[in-house]
Amino acid sequence: MLAWEVAVGVTISDVARVAGVSPRTVANVVNDYEHVRPSTRQRVLDAIAKLGYQPNLAARSLRSGRSGEIALMVPELRNAYFAELAEDVMRAASSHGLSTVILLTEGEKARELEILDGARARSADGVLFNVLGLELDDAIRVTPRSPIVLLGEHLFGVPTDLVTMQNVEAAKTATNHLLEIGRRRILALGAAPEETMGSATLRLRGYAEALAEADVPYRSELAVAARTWDHAGGAEAVRLAQDSGVEFDAIFAFNDALGLGAMRAVADGGRSIPADVAVVGFDDIDDARWSTPSMTTIDPGRGQIAAIAVEMLIERIADPEREPREARTPFRLVVRESTAG
Amino acid sequence: MLAWEVAVGVTISDVARVAGVSPRTVANVVNDYEHVRPSTRQRVLDAIAKLGYQPNLAARSLRSGRSGEIALMVPELRNAYFAELAEDVMRAASSHGLSTVILLTEGEKARELEILDGARARSADGVLFNVLGLELDDAIRVTPRSPIVLLGEHLFGVPTDLVTMQNVEAAKTATNHLLEIGRRRILALGAAPEETMGSATLRLRGYAEALAEADVPYRSELAVAARTWDHAGGAEAVRLAQDSGVEFDAIFAFNDALGLGAMRAVADGGRSIPADVAVVGFDDIDDARWSTPSMTTIDPGRGQIAAIAVEMLIERIADPEREPREARTPFRLVVRESTAG
């Protein structure tokens, strides 16, 4: 008889029988219950090892009402920001004994709603939701079924725990940096006029505030949309801007992928970075550090966002009635070659 | 009474009561069982909508023995290759009505074993395992508890389904490309002498074969290890090589992150790409297309790997006795600026 044949379908009762105790005692050992006599504990542990017992998570979850899982709703993983965020969340959750399930929303409103209300999100003990598609109008009617912590901006009619980066302030800092190195015609790359609450709106606001305080006129032709917030979208938007004769001496890209794509398009246009065009991104993904030239960007405190969000969620799960809180992580301007001129 | 209060804890019996049918009929509707009278189906659907019913996945899984989940074991998500792979797998699984749980192994042998044998992997209906740390020696004793498809190379004593890229052939093609553009001192970046079965070994083999066929001597000082297979590791290794006076006119990096880091280090060393040093990567992650210069690389057929692996796993789950199969995806050399000289 092969090892795996004895291991498949080993239950707590099997372990109990081998150890000569009741199922109850096995459960006590497995769940680190204190009051188990050391000798008993050891016999149970031996039986567990011998049989290769692993708890049946479905049974545990059904009975206890807790799955030991949290769900992380993000638009995609292809974008390094979300991949890194997901890793950070998984590690933070893991350090609290929780596992993480990633649910991809594709950044689409319909899928966000569907997933938020779906069985997977409900079966999680709590949900971390990085909102992208939902707007205030849609969300006001939504009431989440699980404890939830939002990553990003407020939504929902009900007050909600929230962890967010300081979008406006960070965008202002990024723009100020470009102003300080003497740039006056700064492309705001990623502007989304139809959006009302998301990152695009907030980062554009910070951009505009910085200009206003520096008495530099806001020019609408410099607020450029990107079809997608990735390399291709950034490159395309900058190419379009160049072709249409919009003049600019700097780019503030609303995320790093846009910025990297933009740098590529600028180079293709025969202009040099940072001499002709300075570039600042947002996110501080790994790639920004290694591109040529390396890219100045905003570190929005992603690691902290993950850690705080997981902690907040755990506290929310523990006490559904507690006062909702809001955390804003410190950000940091990381100056690199793309603005070092 | 708020909406969510009625929605929490709605069971199949609640729906049955409201619809005036038995739980069995509700289950039939939920699981798309054919023989349900349309009028009955509609009444059940109405009740489901009214109550906001969502099935309890733990209960379903406990009873049916199937969780509707597959597990994907990968070392990390930070590396774009794995992030993109994970997305591809999630989409492929989703198109078959399965959800995906990502389990991070950190590329460490111990964690790979622990996770492979752990409760989360067992509770999945099947496992997709991208091996990194396990070596043949360790794995020969391992017998997975769930249906499994390996991504990468063979392991385990038992024959196993396998989907793999053509590491040797692709590496040979990459190296040939560099030879064809006249390079003779090609750094093999990512070589891992102590490894016996993994990507590093196979890609180095392809590299060596290409050299041999071109009658170019294999020089061990050109086979360079990287501490980590990321940007930092690539940059560091190339810096070291440069500092130690190793001469090279090309780099074959064993993955794209290494290649991008290498390009950065080459540029820092004052040499130009591709004129002085040509660079080829491996993986064809998005970034390789957008770097400056854009990077020639091997497209290993990642999308197909994901799709085929999920299909193989589904068939393996359906029939544990079927003959194990092996699929090798076609690869493609993608020539870009880093070798266009």
Added chain:
DNA sequence: ATGAAAGCGCTAACAT
């Protein structure tokens, strides 16, 4: 410190 028994919500076997 441990045992006995109930039941979480669902699906599958056995009904009709």
Added chain:
DNA sequence: ATGTTAGCGCTTTCAT
């Protein structure tokens, strides 16, 4: 085409 019943494996309540 649909109802009835049992039981998946665990944790929890009530025991002692």
